[in-house]
Amino acid sequence: MKFQFTVNVKDQRTDGRLGEVLSGADVDDGDVSTLPSPALLVPTSKGEHATLTMDVLADVEKRLLSVLFYKRGEKKVIDETTRLFGTLVVGGHFVEKRARGGKRARERDGEENGGEEPTGATAETETEAGEATAVAARGPPARRLTVGHYRDPMFFGVNAQSRGGAGLLCDTPFGQKMMTPEEYSRLWSGDAHVACALADEHAGWENEKKSKTAAIRTCEWLDVCVRESKANDVPLWGVVLGGSSHEVREECSKNVAERDDDLTGYVIGGFYAGEAPHERGGLINAALVHVPQQKPRYLPGPATVEEIVDFIERGIDIFDATWASETASRGRAFVFPIRKEDLASDVEDEWVQPSAGTDAYSINLWSTSYKKDFSPFIDKTARAEACACPACSEHTRAYVHHLLQAHEMTSQVLLEAHNLYHLASFFAEARRALRCGEWSEFAAFHRKYAQKACAKLEPSVLPAAAAAAV
Numbered sequence: 001m002k003f004q005f006t007v008n009v010k011d012q013r014t015d016g017r018l019g020e021v022l023s024g025a026d027v028d029d030g031d032v033s034t035l036p037s038p039a040l041l042v043p044t045s046k047g048e049h050a051t052l053t054m055d056v057l058a059d060v061e062k063r064l065l066s067v068l069f070y071k072r073g074e075k076k077v078i079d080e081t082t083r084l085f086g087t088l089v090v091g092g093h094f095v096e097k098r099a100r101g102g103k104r105a106r107e108r109d110g111e112e113n114g115g116e117e118p119t120g121a122t123a124e125t126e127t128e129a130g131e132a133t134a135v136a137a138r139g140p141p142a143r144r145l146t147v148g149h150y151r152d153p154m155f156f157g158v159n160a161q162s163r164g165g166a167g168l169l170c171d172t173p174f175g176q177k178m179m180t181p182e183e184y185s186r187l188w189s190g191d192a193h194v195a196c197a198l199a200d201e202h203a204g205w206e207n208e209k210k211s212k213t214a215a216i217r218t219c220e221w222l223d224v225c226v227r228e229s230k231a232n233d234v235p236l237w238g239v240v241l242g243g244s245s246h247e248v249r250e251e252c253s254k255n256v257a258e259r260d261d262d263l264t265g266y267v268i269g270g271f272y273a274g275e276a277p278h279e280r281g282g283l284i285n286a287a288l289v290h291v292p293q294q295k296p297r298y299l300p301g302p303a304t305v306e307e308i309v310d311f312i313e314r315g316i317d318i319f320d321a322t323w324a325s326e327t328a329s330r331g332r333a334f335v336f337p338i339r340k341e342d343l344a345s346d347v348e349d350e351w352v353q354p355s356a357g358t359d360a361y362s363i364n365l366w367s368t369s370y371k372k373d374f375s376p377f378i379d380k381t382a383r384a385e386a387c388a389c390p391a392c393s394e395h396t397r398a399y400v401h402h403l404l405q406a407h408e409m410t411s412q413v414l415l416e417a418h419n420l421y422h423l424a425s426f427f428a429e430a431r432r433a434l435r436c437g438e439w440s441e442f443a444a445f446h447r448k449y450a451q452k453a454c455a456k457l458e459p460s461v462l463p464a465a466a467a468a469a470v
C-alpha cells in the first residue's frame with residue numbers, strides 16, 4: 001500500500017496547514033487518489049456508508065467537485081484523482097460468527113476445498129465452537145483513502161474496561177468481543193490504505209493513574225501493531241492517548257513519536273469519551289508536543305464548526321463526518337453559513353427559531369412549520385449560492401418533513417446527502433482560505449457567527465462546545 005502526506009501551505013499565525021494525502025494500492029496501475037487536507041473521512045458500517053449507496057455518495061462528491069471547479073475557480077487544484085472524502089472502516093464490524101463446530105468445521109471445509117483454507121477467514125483466532133471470529137475487511141472503495149480504526153465514531157463501540165491488557169473489548173454484530181492487537185492488525189491486510197494502531201481507550205473522567213496505565217499499554221500494543229503492519233504491508237498510524245491529563249498525553253506523545261520511523265501518521269485519540277469539552281483544546285496541544293510536523297494528524301469523533309476551526313488551528317489535518325451523520329439521524333439539515341457572502345442579506349436572525357427546534361446550524365425537519373414549505377433546505381433567497389446537493393436539487397423541506405412523519409428511511413438518505421455535501425463544502429472553503437492566506441478572516445467569521453448565534457439560544461439547544469464556553 002502506498003501512503004504519502006505532504007504539507008503544502010502553512011498558516012502564518014496558527015499551526016493550521018493545507019496538505020495532501022496520496023494513497024493507493026497500485027501506483028503503477030494508476031490506482032491512486034489525492035485527498036486534500038484538512039480532510040473528511042466518511043464513517044461506514046461494514047465498509048459501506050450506513051445510509052448512502054456508493055452511487056449517491058459518488059454523486060454528492062461529483063456535484064461538489066463540479067461547483068468547486070466551475071463556480072469557484074479551483075481548476076488548478078482539482079484533477080481526476082481528487083477525492084473530497086476518505087472512508088473510515090471499523091474493525092468490530094468485520095467480526096463474523098463461526099458455524100458451530102469451530103475448528104473441526106474449518107478442517108472439514110478445508111478437506112472439501114482440496115486441503116486449502118476456506119476463503120474469507122484470514123484472521124483465524126483460537127476459537128471454541130460457535131464463537132465469533134474476525135475476518136479480514138473486504139473490498140474497500142476503489143481510489144479513495146480508506147482508514148481502518150478500532151472505534152465506531154457513531155456509537156463509540158469499545159468497552160472502557162480492558163481486561164488484563166490482552167486486547168480491547170469491541171462492539172461487534174455478535175456482542176462484545178476481545179480484539180488483540182495481532183487479530184486487529186490482520187483485519188486490514190490488503191484492504192485498508194492505513195490502519196490506526198489498537199489503543200486502550202477509556203472514559204475521559206477516569207483518574208490519572210488509569211490514563212497512565214492505558215497509555216503504557218497503548219505503546220506496548222503499538223509495538224505489536226508495528227510488527228504486524230510491516231508483515232501485512234499496511235501503513236500504520238500511532239495513537240496518542242492520555243485521558244484528561246496533560247502530563248500523560250505529552251508523555252504518551254513522546255513515547256509514540258519514538259516509533260516515528262514505523263509510522264505514517266498519528267491519531268489524537270480518546271476524545272468525545274466524557275472529558276470536559278472546554279479542556280479539549282489544551283489536551284490536543286499536549287498530545288501534539290512531540291508529534292512530527294510532516295506527518296498527518298487525525299482526530300476521531302464528532303466536531304462542530306467552532307471545534308473544527310479551533311482544531312485546524314492547533315494542527316489537526318483529518319476529521320470524520322460523524323457530526324453530519326449524527327445531525328441527519330435527528331431529522332435535521334445543516335444551514336450554517338460557509339462564507340461571508342452567505343450572510344450578505346443579513347437574514348441570520350431568521351434561522352434561529354428555538355421554538356421550532358431550529359438552531360443556528362441546522363433546521364429541524366420534524367417541525368410542523370415545514371409542512372407547507374416547498375423550498376429546498378438551502379436556496380438562493382437565504383444564502384449566496386443555492387445548495388447543489390442531490391436532495392436540494394430535487395426535493396423540498398415539506399417532502400422531507402412528510403418522509404420523517406411517515407417513518408420513511410428515504411428521509412435519512414436525503415438529509416445525510418445534504419449534510420455531507422454541506423460539511424464537505426465547508427472543508428473546501430477552509431482549504432481555500434488556507435491556500436489564499438485568508439484563514440484569519442475565515443476563522444474570525446465562524447467564531448463571530450457562533451458567538452452571535454449562540455447568544456440567541458437557550459443553553460439547552462447550544463452545541464456542546466458552545467454551552468461549555470458560556
Ligand SMILES: [Zn+2]
Pocket residue numbers: 377378387388389390391392393418421
Ligand atoms: Zn442540499
